Amino acid sequence: MIREPPPFFHRGPSPLARLTFFALLAIATMIADHRFGALDAVRLSLSVLVAPLQQLAAAPATAIGRIADYFSSQDRLLRDNEELRAKLLEYAADAQRAKLLQAEQDHFLSMTPARSRFATDGVLAEVLSYGRNPFVRKLVLDKGLTQAIKAGMPVIDGEGVVGQVTAVGTFTSEVTLLTEKDQSVPVMLTRNGLRALAVGSGKDGSIDVPFMPVSADIQNGDLFVTSGIDGTYPAGLIVARVTAVEKNAAYVFAKITARPAAGVDNHRFVRILTAARLAPPPDARADEKRPARERAPAKGRRQP
Amino acid sequence: MKLPAGPGLVFASFIAAYLFNSLPWSGWALLARPDLVLVVLVFWAIHQPGSVGQGLAFALGLAMDVGDSMLLGQHALAYVIVTYGAQVLGVRVLAFPILEQTLHVLGLFIGASIVVVLLNLLLGASLPGLAAMLSPALAALAWGPLTWILYLPGLRRMRRESAA
Numbered sequence: 001m002i003r004e005p006p007p008f009f010h011r012g013p014s015p016l017a018r019l020t021f022f023a024l025l026a027i028a029t030m031i032a033d034h035r036f037g038a039l040d041a042v043r044l045s046l047s048v049l050v051a052p053l054q055q056l057a058a059a060p061a062t063a064i065g066r067i068a069d070y071f072s073s074q075d076r077l078l079r080d081n082e083e084l085r086a087k088l089l090e091y092a093a094d095a096q097r098a099k100l101l102q103a104e105q106d107h108f109l110s111m112t113p114a115r116s117r118f119a120t121d122g123v124l125a126e127v128l129s130y131g132r133n134p135f136v137r138k139l140v141l142d143k144g145l146t147q148a149i150k151a152g153m154p155v156i157d158g159e160g161v162v163g164q165v166t167a168v169g170t171f172t173s174e175v176t177l178l179t180e181k182d183q184s185v186p187v188m189l190t191r192n193g194l195r196a197l198a199v200g201s202g203k204d205g206s207i208d209v210p211f212m213p214v215s216a217d218i219q220n221g222d223l224f225v226t227s228g229i230d231g232t233y234p235a236g237l238i239v240a241r242v243t244a245v246e247k248n249a250a251y252v253f254a255k256i257t258a259r260p261a262a263g264v265d266n267h268r269f270v271r272i273l274t275a276a277r278l279a280p281p282p283d284a285r286a287d288e289k290r291p292a293r294e295r296a297p298a299k300g301r302r303q304p
Numbered sequence: 305m306k307l308p309a310g311p312g313l314v315f316a317s318f319i320a321a322y323l324f325n326s327l328p329w330s331g332w333a334l335l336a337r338p339d340l341v342l343v344v345l346v347f348w349a350i351h352q353p354g355s356v357g358q359g360l361a362f363a364l365g366l367a368m369d370v371g372d373s374m375l376l377g378q379h380a381l382a383y384v385i386v387t388y389g390a391q392v393l394g395v396r397v398l399a400f401p402i403l404e405q406t407l408h409v410l411g412l413f414i415g416a417s418i419v420v421v422l423l424n425l426l427l428g429a430s431l432p433g434l435a436a437m438l439s440p441a442l443a444a445l446a447w448g449p450l451t452w453i454l455y456l457p458g459l460r461r462m463r464r465e466s467a468a
Contacts, residue, residue, distance in 0.1 A: 005392070005394070005395040005396070011354075015358075015388055015391045015392060016388070018357070018358045018359075018388070019358060019384060019385065019388040022358045022359070022361070022362050022380075022384040023381060023384055023385065025362065025380075026362065026365070026377045026378075026380040026381035026384060027377065027381065028377075029366075029376050029377035029380065030375055030376065030377035030378065030381070030423070032376075033375050033376040033377060034375055034427065039376050042376070043370055043376060046366060046367065046370040047370050049367075050322075050326075050367055050370055050371050053319070053322055053323060053326055053371075054326050054371060056323060056326075057322075057323045057324075057325075057326035057327050057328070058326070058327070058328050060327075061327070061328045129328040129330070130328070130330040130331075130334075131372070131373050132326075132328075132329060132330075132334060132371065132372040132373065133372050133373050133374045134334050134335050134432050134436070135374075135424045135427075135429035135430075135432065136429065138373060167373060174373055181428060181429065182428070202428075202429065202430055203430055
């Protein structure tokens with residue numbers, strides 16, 4: 001059917017041999033990156049190499065954006081200014097109350113060896129662009145290793161949690177939105193303190209809340225905030241609002257859909273929460289390697 | 305008589321294609337983005353197989369994966385497979401006029417898209433939207449103009465025939 005053209009000059013291995021070699025190499029690269037995460041150093045060094053080209057390619061769009069901003073009408077600027085002042089006044093009362101509560105909490109915590117679940121430190125970052133992976137939606141921020149950003153730090157905007165930093169480069173970092181597959185946030189309903197896990201659905205910018213029994217007390221319009229249990233996300237950050245609750249007695253779990261509160265499609269500035277983790281990251285792989293009989297007593301020890 | 309393209313032109317064409325791919329596409333346009341790096345790669349693999357080979361295709365694939373922050377190796381695999389296809393079909397494609405050449409390379413580009421989508425499906429992502437089907441079509445449409453551009457006399461050195 002299709003035969004390779006007869007080679008005019010014999011220059012090394014045949015095309016098929018080369019294909020086999022490089023295909024296997026590519027598959028090995030994918031496995032190493034996906035399963036073992038062994039190629040992060042390679043990715044970092046390659047990203048340093050291609051960074052100048054990326055910046056050059058992004059320059060026209062940034063320049064056009066800045067010029068458009070410069071020429072925006074004074075009318076719109078005055079209106080934005082008024083809105084922001086009003087919001088500032090609204091938040092001023094909350095901020096003063098938060099300071100008082102923080103002082104009380106510090107007083108209580110000084111009597112026990114626990115640490116506060118709430119976040120204090122953060123860094124402002126500008127969104128440079130949306131990541132170019134068509135399968136997973138990410139943001140690219142202008143803070144990186146040089147500003148001590150680490151993978152795993154939560155990112156918020158004015159309205160709620162945006163996502164988590166997943167990859168850090170020298171001068172930029174990437175944030176995976178919390179609506180993407182496998183992004184999960186431990187949350188709590190504000191109304192009744194019900195604890196749950198909010199998992200991104202990977203499509204349409206919505207969030208699923210799986211594993212809620214059909215009898216759970218959840219209604220349309222309820223608000224989820226972070227519960228701070230895992231130590232990654234500080235407590236009290238707004239996550240999502242429930243948009244649909246389907247309770248079918250035929251299934252064990254209810255099907256709950258929620259919409260993130262943060263403006264996941266219209267960002268300009270976000271805040272990276274840089275406070276240290278409150279709990280050491282779980283070493284999932286070490287857990288798998290331990291034989292089954294050793295795992296059972298470990299589970300018993302973890303229960304309070 | 306035109307000389308084959310020097311390494312400068314090959315390098316510059318890859319840089320320009322990478323810049324195009326790195327423009328801040330988003331949403332619908334990102335799915336439909338023609339992969340110019342792949343088009344240029346296939347062009348040189350067909351017209352000058354001595355200049356580019358599967359090693360370069362692998363390296364370019366890694367560069368694209370890093371640039372698009374995808375799993376390392378996806379585009380590398382797709383580019384290597386397409387370069388093999390270009391090497392197998394290369395001599396045959398050059399015998400056809402531009403329109404039929406476009407159809408040949410369209411098949412190669414669809415193959416590359418399928419490889420990337422399949423790999424992502426294996427990783428658990430969902431099927432991309434319909435706009436993703438535009439990407440190989442637009443890339444094939446770019447084949448004709450690209451052939452014309454890369455053969456412009458200004459970009460190629462001309463060798464003067466010496467007087468008999």
